[in-house]
Amino acid sequence: MLVAGNERGGGASHLLALSAACHDDGERAFYFLVVGRGYLQERLSQTGVDCLILDGGMRQVAGNLIRFLRDEKTRRPLQRIFLHAHGPRMNVLACFAAKRSGVAWTSTLHSDPATDFLPSRLKTLLFARLNVSCLRRATAIFAVNQELISIVPGKPVFKVRNGALLQANSVDEETSRQRLRSQLGISSESFVIGMAVRLVPVKDIPTALRALALLDHPDVHLAIAGDGPMRAELEQLRQDLNLVQRVHFLGFLSPIGDFLAGLDIHVMSSVSEGTGLSILEAGYYGVPNVGTDIAGIRQLITDNETGFLFPAGDAQALADAWQRLFVDSVLRKRLAEAFKSRVLPLYAPRAMLDSYRTGYEQLEV
Structure with a gap:
């Protein structure tokens, strides 16, 4: 190799x-x-x-x-x-x-x-x-x-x-949730959507920021774990969209488990993917996934069964998917459990x- x-x-x-x-x-x-x-x-x-x-x-x-x-x-x-x-x-x-x-x-x-x-x-x-x-x-x-x-x-x-090297988190889910919110400097009750992603064009992170701007919920936050050449451009977009208090850039994190386990939703907005490995990792920690309707993600997510799919680049469709999950904790749990039982064993x-x-x-x- x-x-x-x-x-x-x-x-x-x-x-x-x-x-x-x-x-x-x-x-x-x-x-x-x-x-x-x-x-x-x-x-x-x-x-x-x-x-x-x-x-x-x-x-x-x-x-x-x-x-x-x-x-x-x-x-x-x-x-x-x-x-x-x-x-x-x-x-x-x-x-x-x-x-x-x-x-x-x-x-x-x-x-x-x-x-x-x-x-x-x-x-x-x-x-x-x-x-x-x-x-x-x-x-x-x-x-x-x-x-x-x-x-x-x-x-x-x-x-x-793709195989996913998945390791149990060292702490329970609630501890991960509180750690993440403390790191972000937000309320312990805040709703956090997250991405574990390189800051490069193919990941289409601007669509995620624009989707967040469409959500009329000031205590919903987007946390981005990763780094790359687009960081300055994305920080400017965050400011242009008046999302400075709601979008958080955390840089590259390793290990990633504690971050993923603290999320309410995981999102992948890429326009092209081989296999969305962070989708597998988030699903392992019981976090529901939303991803673009492309081949590399569609093989992991069956829409409305093991997660939600949305058309690449469609901020409104992404915001709509987040809205459904935000208001329905039962739906979040159903999607996460189905992903764990049906998808993870294959990878x-x-x-x-x-x-x-x-x-x-x-x-x-």
Whole structure:
């Protein structure tokens, strides 16, 4: 597995769940090659899985990676070796290194390449095309939702559901609720909607802010856990909408469980998603979910059964969904319980590991 050490968000959660499943199952066929250091590198180093950190500039990293792959081919001449990349930068690196070392390579698509570099039109034109061009040279593709399967036609494609590494919160729900409201500096009775999200265009956080402005309930708040390049722009929008007292930016939080457990509603307003992992995490803590009606979220939420869906970019529809949940605690509980019983079992880390194994078994034939 070739991964970026500074990865955060859904891709990091996917890999941490996979590493945990490998460790728990005694799986030694997966080796993690970590490019650089950061959040994911630190977390992987704590899991006990086989892990090699590749430091230095890209030329040095590429050279070390090619030598490692050639050594592995020499050491295991009867086995087929796959280099498996995660993320656009790693796809380009894998394509280059695999060709020069003579190994096969594959990739997991976590998101639509067309949205990976928003809002930069230049980066989208150059890097997204480079990414897709490299993916066309891969031996096979793994994809986290059905919509992504069609991005690289003519290749073997295997669906692998994201696994969620879910851990029980260290405190009870009421303690989490009071901690969050104290952190926000609001009443202990305040109603809090939350997002755990990178502050980037594809997450369409402005729609959530505009939806909050449509709610005629001054003690309903929006708490945003995450950071990113749009923070200043979003803070300006908060001011323009007169929501300074009701929208709270908390920065990146890890672990995220205490934050999610303290919410009344969790929302994901993305215009594109591989799989909304924070939806799984919020559902685990018994928080009802509202998400956009797109493939990566629709596979998790059945509208009015395990949560609410709304059209991407439609602030009024989102506000309407929040209003229904705000006034009806029985509905909130019903949706949360249905999500726990019907959705969560499908996204266990072991199930994800089994999907990878199945894909590679078919490639070995």
